[in-house]
Amino acid sequence: MELEFLGTGAGVPAKHRNVTSIALKLLDERNAVWLFDCGEGTQMQILHTTIRPRKIEKIFLTHLHGDHIFGLPGLISSRSFQGGTEPLEIYGPTGTEEFIRTALKISRTRLSYPLKFIEIDQEGILFKDKQFEVSCKKLDHGIDSYGYRVVEADHQGELKVEELSALGIQPGPIYGQIKRGDTVTLPDGREVDGRQFVGQPKKGRIVTILGDTRYHSHSVELARDADVLVHESTFKKDEEKMARTYYHSTTQQAAKVAKEAQVKQLILTHISARYLAKDVLDLRAEAEEIFPQVRVAKDFYVLPIHFEE
Template identity: 75%
Template sequence: MELEFLGTGAGVPAKHRNVSSIALKLLDECNAVWLFDCGEGTQLQILRTTIRPRKIEKIFITHLHGDHIFGLPGLISSRSFQGGSDALEIYGPKGIQEWIQTSLRLSKTRLSYPIKFIEIQEDGLLFEDNQFQVYCQKLEHGIDSYGYRVVEADHVGELQVDQLQELGIKPGPIFGKIKQGHQVTLDDGRVIDGKNYIGESKKGRIVTILGDTRKTSQSIELARDADVLVHESTFNKNEAKLARAYYHSTTHDAAEVAKAAQVDKLILTHISARYLGKDVEELQSEAKEIFENVWVAKDFYTLDIPLKKKEAL
């Protein structure tokens, strides 16, 4: 599982930062990429990575401001031109379906795959399969803006094959029963408790990606105990009044959310183009006044999110 930041800027593209888009790369987990927001130029950013548009399975839109959605028509079209045939799911606020369908209709674009639109009706569980759950909650941004919490299922420990073979148990269907933690009776009458032959399980990872927002309790709830929190930081700590007026967050706002939610790592994004060089370092330093493990993302920054051992009850 990796996060790759395709665009980390706020408002308009800049030479050193494109506008918002983040890829959650789940290639080892389910051979797919999930995209969070798709600002103008996202497909050009993708060309500078190893991401293949046909691997993009889901797109989660936080809100309908242009710097988060203007790249969608181009990416959707290119995905078709480049041989994409699998269905694409697009999640987002009410209006995302109308906007995309209107863009495709007026440009007479025909796709080689279907799009399934899931417009958010209420906070809560948005998607679930046997590997992942995705939750959403509305934030505070003047227009409907959402945060997403991706929760991975726990990983079952590995079967201790060497120990079983030392007991004279040969590979076969019995391994499957032991792997499931069942008690099995061997031909010689011995009883094996499968739980004793499964390695330590590993806790599923949690990734929280927020849309543009003021500091809010919903952000803390979405980020609770996350391995990674991605939070906007459009303003520095001295611009709190401006941040509130424009429904955005400061470095301190983001750090306070991370601290309250007890996350492992905080990544700041949605950085204004007025911050350059040492100014960016200062943003990180400001956040560290409250929360130590924090980084300011830049375009093409990639973060590996490793599994951790599951804590004993």
């Protein structure tokens, strides 16, 4: 599992930052990519990565401001041209389907795959299968803006292959029985309790990605105990009044959410184009005054999300 930041800017594209889009790469887990927001130029950013548009399985939109959605028609169209045939699910606030279907209709774009729209009309669980659960809560941004919490199911413990080999038990279908925890009778009459040869389960990982928002208690709830929290940081700490006026957050408000939620790592994104390299160091330092495990994302930054040791 990895996060790849395709765009980390706020409002308008800049030379050093494109507007918002984040890829959650689940290639080992389900051979798929989930996209969170799709600002203008996202498909161009993808060309500089190993991501294949046809691998994009789901797109989650935090809100319908242009810097988060204007890249959708182009990406959806290109996914078709590039051989995509699998359905694409798009989650977002009311108006998501109208925006996309209007753009495709007016441009007479024909797709080689079906679109499925899931418009959010209430908070709670949006998607759940054996591997993942995705839930959302509304934030505070003037228009409907949501944060998403992705929870991975716990992984079964690893089979203790060396111990089995030491007992003379060779690989084969019997390993599957043992890994299920069954009691297995060997050809020589010995009984093996499978539970003794499977390691401890690995706790599933939690990723929280928030839309644009003022400081809000829902942010803390969505981020509770997350391995990674991705939070917007449009303003410096001394610009709290401006952040409130424009329904955004400061560095230290994001850090406050991370601290209250007891997350393992905070990633700041949605950085104003007026902040350059030296300013980014200041943004990080401000957040570190409250929460030390913080990084300011830049375009194409890749964050591996490891299991807790």
